[in-house]
Amino acid sequence: MYVTMNRFKIKPQYAEAYVDVWQEAQVRVADVDGFLEFKFFRLDSDKPSEYVLFSSYAVWENKDKFLAWTRSEHFKKSHRSGANNRHMYVEKPHLECFDALI
Secondary structure, X not given: OEEEEEEEXXXXXHHHHHHHHHXXXXXXXXXXXXXXXXXXXXXXXXXXXXXXXXXXXXXXXXXXXXXXXXXXXXXXXXXXXXXXXXXXXXXXXXXXXXXXXX
């Protein structure tokens, strides 16, 4: 199993619109070979901040399946609108990848 997590720091005034972006993306597990599970999170915090933290969580059968997807048309299509949303970000997304050990 291979897990990928992206962290997104979004300007507060765009937080709700950013959720809409992800809902419109319609991430579906069945669409991609090796893609097992997807979740999208928003940090639960009452502290004032210069950004709202979101995170995506995806579980893959293995690293090779994930890497194959990053070279696919599905990947290109699902990331096509990214350039249109750059104004929402405080900084570039941060990707972390994990090998499942236990």
